[in-house]
Amino acid sequence: MRKLRIGVLGSGKGSNFRAIREAIATGQIEAEVAVVVSDVEGAGILQLAEEARVKNTTVTDRRYKTRLSPEVEAELVAILKQANVELVVLAGYMRMVKTPLLDAFPRHIINIHPSLLPKFPGLESWRQALAAGEKIAGCTVHYVDAGMDTGGIIAQAEVPVRPGDTAETLHARIQLEEHRIYPEVVARFARRELP
């Protein structure tokens, strides 16, 4: 079977990208990261890609903070297509995905979100969960559609909220689960079990 080619988009430190890379290295995922693209110059995820000798680049748009203009998004699509990407993996990508990207990869864009969706979409969901007095928090891998964190759910993991938790300790506990379930979902795509 042809190896699944993945494009990873991220804005931050890239710990989910690292987890996916490690799962590829150990054979848990039969795939290849073809390219990493960030909207933030010098982002940690780009440095990780560089260290792992994975092709990487920045595509940004100073006119907007939460999305790319359609023209710039078309440049991103061109980069992904050029790299023969089949699955687009959002790993801490802080912009909404629109057309033309959504149309270019139907049901082949996935995201990891740090809450048990549909609870707490949007930013810093672990803080929202703490503030709401939740006893259980977690993370969700889902298909990306035009809404904010609204696409079909593929996998979820729960973590307890412990007495004395801060936003940081809770987020760290959630991220450990992210690093477990995101590679698992990518592995299922690589085995052609999804969508």
Ligand code: GRF
């Ligand atoms: C994660 O908490 C993820 O759920 C959210 O953004 C964060 C990315 O972290 N979408 P990293 O860059 O993968 O370390």
